[in-house]
Amino acid sequence: MASIPCVLTVLLICLSLEHMACHGPEQATDIALLLDSSGSVRNVEFKAMKQFVINLIRKLLKKDTQFAIAQYSSSCDIHVNFSQFNSKGLWEKQVENIRQTYGGTNTAAAITKLANELFVTSGGARPDATKVLIVITDGQSLDGYNLPSAIDMAKAKNIIRFAVGVGQAFENSRARQELNMIATSATDHVFVVDNFDTLEKISSSGEDQQLYRKPH
Template sequence: MKTFLAEIMKRFRSTDTQFALMQYSNTFQLHFDFMEYRRSHDADHLVWRIKQLQGTTYTATAMRKVVRELFTSGRGARDEATKVLIVITDGNKYGDPLSYSDAIPEAERAGIVRYAIGVGEAFSSDTAQQELQEIASEPTNEHVFRVDNFDTLQGIQSQLQEKIFTCKGSPDAMNMSLGFSLAAQGSQFLHSFWQLQRIQDTQPECPRHVTDIALLVDGSGSIAPVDFGKMKTFLAEIMKRFRSTDTQFALMQYSNKFELHFDFMQYRRSHDPDHLVSRIEQLQGTTYTATAMRKVVRELFTSGRGARDEATKVLIVITDGNKFGDPLSYSDAIPEAERAGIVRYAIGVGEAFSSDTAQQELQEIASEPTNEHVFRVDNFDTLQGIQSQLQEKIFTCKVMEFGYICATETCGKVHNTHKQPFKYNSKKAKEC
């Protein structure tokens, strides 16, 4: 569990997210608050010193303590931040003098979004599942997770991160409190706890989302060299944002000429975005966007270039103007991309896209619904400002890799067709 806690914190490193952590049984220990996290930012150091409390399970009392004592300015919580509470427990509350009706209304008045993670066989009964639903925010099918044991806890990291991103938009300011209990429910859980303490960061993680992203960038002569440099910085930063996920990148530049700078296989060997983009030089020329898109579909999303059959395929097209002189139309390229299942994002940079005609071209490039797949920025200086939004949409649009939950790109459209709490299923994970 300590490994899981550290990995969750690492996943939000590139965002303005603060963490605090409290452990509970029938006693309570605050291991670090938001202020201490801000000073350290070292997830491994913060969790490695934690010792298990032992005792019974006062979940409702612990939740009220977090609301009253942790989400405060004195503890470093920020007024403007989205507030998230993640409760991890291996069993029903026991001996607690408070009921959830004593704790939940206070959390709701404070605007705290609550996630419940139940670990182990104790949550196989309807009564225990009902308790998880009491802990979690509505709708409970989007805020409750169940895993069979502590070994499979790592497998829900991507889903948890995704849900927090999806329902709250860009987490530019977030306070997140992690509360957990390992109250003795039998020696199996205690053994699992001490076993997890010894797991190193080098251990392979459970399966994550598998994504291949092709970056198709305009290098035509209408882009000033200084702006082309800013675009290169943007490309490197986008790749860095996906470091903690199973995402591969490839990059092709186009004008009326085409240059593949690296494919998925080369990215896998390097994984150094700054090195990969620093050597790129602008092509100059005119703008063959449709031809470039068809080349990416036919020549880049292939196993020979390192693309993976099981991966979600994403194409991001960045251009500063309408295509010009291109022998192909979008109707020659888009159907092939759609048949290949490629999700397409269009980013238009500059004044050229202020006209209705130019905006229509971005909509032709992008997947439906276009309002969720098209970005417009005024200049290359403001290109950096859409990084979080783009990352969010890509995270959200992918089908979740475990169980039966599928997420669309719009918050609030996460569906669980079985209307049951999410349960990690290692067999299903391998099939995705």
């Protein structure tokens, strides 16, 4: 794996999103964040993941940007859909109040649910908005055999996908391949960090270290 020095994951995501919004600064964007809450994620790690989400939203929050937040393990729970997100300041409490569900890692089922129930008008998604999904996971899924069909569904809805992998599980080539499959682009939309402490650090400003690495 190659290191990318002096770069924050969150800034790369921001730059990528800005590049995608090439139609103008007022381009509407709907961003969903999907958090892995499986049993392999410790409670303190899940809290670090939520803090990463808070920091990320702070950096991306702007006019005409909506957010939705979901967690998944054996099942998937949508905690805040696009119409429920409160951009006036209460959204941080909405994230903090999410309680980890534990269980297995059914990533494909979660992506399918968001495509069917979140990236639709009833989930608050806007037909004219750029659709973005950011998946944060600590390992390989248990339902990987369903991942191709889940990704096809996301592609059919023009959902741009980022994959953030946390932990040593992604030293495994099959786990890395799964991240590459989840993401729209294996080159630009896949990010891997060593642990959840690093995940929290890189989402804060002022960290100028080689904390971030990218699968190849």
